[in-house]
Amino acid sequence: MWFVLIVLALGLYIYRKIFQPLQFWKVRNIPYEKPLPIVGNLLDSILKRKSLSEILTELYFKYSKHRYFGFFSFRTPTLMINDVDLAKQICIKDFEYFADHRIFIPKGIDKMWDKLIFIREGAEWQEHRKISSASFTLGKLRVMFSNLSKCAQRIMTSLHKNNKMVTGNMRPFIMKIANDFTLDAFMGIQCDSFNDPDNALLKVAVNTYLNPRMKGFLFFGTAYNTFPFLTKFFQWKFFPDTGRDFYRKIVRETLEYREKHNITRIDMLHLLNEGLLENLRENKKDPDNDEVQDEIVSQLMGMYFANFDSFTLTLCNCMYELALNPDIQERLIREIDETWANCEGNLPHDTLMGMTYMDMVYKELMRLRGNAILAERIVTKPYTIQPVLPHEKPVHLKVGQDITFPLYSYMRDPKFFPDPYKFDPERFNEENKHKIDNRAYLPFGEGPRKCIAFRLISVEIRLMLFHLLLRFRFVPTEKTVIPFVESKRHNILTSEHGYFINMEPRKDIDETYF
Numbered sequence: 360m361w362f363v364l365i366v367l368a369l370g371l372y373i374y375r376k377i378f379q380p381l382q383f384w385k386v387r388n389i390p391y392e393k394p395l396p397i398v399g400n401l402l403d404s405i406l407k408r409k410s411l412s413e414i415l416t417e418l419y420f421k422y423s424k425h426r427y428f429g430f431f432s433f434r435t436p437t438l439m440i441n442d443v444d445l446a447k448q449i450c451i452k453d454f455e456y457f458a459d460h461r462i463f464i465p466k467g468i469d470k471m472w473d474k475l476i477f478i479r480e481g482a483e484w485q486e487h488r489k490i491s492s493a494s495f496t497l498g499k500l501r502v503m504f505s506n507l508s509k510c511a512q513r514i515m516t517s518l519h520k521n522n523k524m525v526t527g528n529m530r531p532f533i534m535k536i537a538n539d540f541t542l543d544a545f546m547g548i549q550c551d552s553f554n555d556p557d558n559a560l561l562k563v564a565v566n567t568y569l570n571p572r573m574k575g576f577l578f579f580g581t582a583y584n585t586f587p588f589l590t591k592f593f594q595w596k597f598f599p600d601t602g603r604d605f606y607r608k609i610v611r612e613t614l615e616y617r618e619k620h621n622i623t624r625i626d627m628l629h630l631l632n633e634g635l636l637e638n639l640r641e642n643k644k645d646p647d648n649d650e651v652q653d654e655i656v657s658q659l660m661g662m663y664f665a666n667f668d669s670f671t672l673t674l675c676n677c678m679y680e681l682a683l684n685p686d687i688q689e690r691l692i693r694e695i696d697e698t699w700a701n702c703e704g705n706l707p708h709d710t711l712m713g714m715t716y717m718d719m720v721y722k723e724l725m726r727l728r729g730n731a732i733l734a735e736r737i738v739t740k741p742y743t744i745q746p747v748l749p750h751e752k753p754v755h756l757k758v759g760q761d762i763t764f765p766l767y768s769y770m771r772d773p774k775f776f777p778d779p780y781k782f783d784p785e786r787f788n789e790e791n792k793h794k795i796d797n798r799a800y801l802p803f804g805e806g807p808r809k810c811i812a813f814r815l816i817s818v819e820i821r822l823m824l825f826h827l828l829l830r831f832r833f834v835p836t837e838k839t840v841i842p843f844v845e846s847k848r849h850n851i852l853t854s855e856h857g858y859f860i861n862m863e864p865r866k867d868i869d870e871t872y873f
């Protein structure tokens with residue numbers, strides 16, 4: 360008798376936990392992709408048979424007659440928004456109903472992670488987005504530009520010293536540039552990872568941001584959400600404690616040094632520190648506690664990670680596309696040489712950002728090879744999607760419902776971008792740029808939650824590309840895999856086979872430039 364009861368109870372538990380959630384979209388009468396227990400619609404991704412972008416894009420086209428459809432990210436039901444007008448409505452007009460991102464890791468496990476702007480919720484997010492946004496305005500970027508420029512030139516000098524061909528997988532190589540560039544640009548810390556590859560800063564960065572747990576993170580981010588008990592049980596953290604302690608020390612020492620020597624350097628560290636202190640003063644709180652330091656440390660760690668990773672991948676993707684499209688590369692080199700000659704070795708921010716062809720290349724790069732595959736939101740107030748198409752009924756969304764925007768798929772839709780897999784900067788030329796549908800061109804997301812650093816990364820990539828192409832040409836090698844194969848192991852857009860490109864020192868450079 361007891362045995363039968365236990366079996367029944369277990370059966371009921373398994374049904375409720377594993378099988379019942381699979382009915383989520385069916386009972387709501389919403390078109391959906393049939394899921395499997397536990398893995399939902401991600402089996403091909405888990406088995407590395409398809410990249411996440413491939414899975415989402417296949418479904419985007421399969422459900423193209425629908426404005427939305429149901430998807431299961433493991434056990435979590437998420438509403439995929441296929442229609443770019445509906446996406447805009449959710450992200451901008453009705454933002455207050457969809458104000459937060461997914462949190463990925465249950466709160467309280469990783470205190471540094473909980474403080475990130477991306478993760479913060481409600482009024483707290485608003486307050487901290489405001490503080491951090493001050494570091495990313497056009498005005499602040501113009502002020503920071505001279506440091507960024509000096510830093511790019513310093514890295515190039517170190518790199519170009521031997522005038523040798525750089526060969527092999529560009530990813531670890533660009534990572535060194537990203538490390539030196541990010542540390543200098545954000546905190547004024549100079550390190551030379553080309554001549555000193557064993558420096559502690561690079562080592563900690565690699566261990567903190569690229570450890571195996573981190574690598575799996577973006578994929579298992581959904582698993583964190585789906586199986587929070589595992590995360591709690593194993594105390595999985597995004598930022599390892601060693602990395603946190605290391606950056607805490609750096610931040611403390613740098614701030615103390617600046618104060619002692621009366622140094623004001625306008626960079627991320629300075630602006631964040633000022634913003635937080637100002638905020639605390641306004642709220643009449645004590646500015647001298649560990650919380651403030653940790654606040655700065657976690658924001659810097661988050662931004663350092665975002666910059667280190669996205670800068671590396673974007674630049675690698677850019678090198679790949681230019682190596683495969685020598686005509687585009689040559690035209691860009693001509694524009695760079697002319698600009699450099701005209702500005703007599705002192706490149707101003709507005710001149711860089713005003714370069715016409717550079718702008719076209721950058722925008723196309725972000726369309727085809729931007730790293731973000733999707734953006735997501737959580738319903739924060741009950742909301743109803745009103746019917747528009749004849750087959751639709753009102754969809755009532757409850758608080759906590761997960762929403763996904765397949766940004767990658769919008770930008771691969773031929774109705775918005777003809778011949779979408781072609782790298783074609785001409786889409787953004789004077790004649791064509793007004794045809795770009797901004798509802799679908801969303802490399803950085805949309806609305807108040809849009810990427811806070813979209814201006815910064817745009818300056819950084821253009822600046823580094825400018826300096827690299829002043830001295831080098833990118834050429835494919837016999838190891839370059841053509842066409843581009845997207846990684847099935849990562850949930851951001853990166854190459855499955857690395858970036859085997861040669862950087863050949865240019866023979867046609869006018870040495871008087873340097």
Ligand code: HEM
Nearest residue numbers: 477662665666669730731734803804805808809810811812
């Ligand atoms: C190629 C580079 C990058 C791409 C493609 C990218 C893309 C994105 C996307 C798609 C989002 C979500 C937007 C949304 O939900 O609507 C986002 C958010 C965010 N990004 Fe980026 N990003 C990049 C670089 C960076 C960098 C360098 C930083 C920091 C220095 C950064 C900081 C953030 C932050 C803090 C958020 C959260 C904003 C919020 O929730 O208010 N990103 N990014």
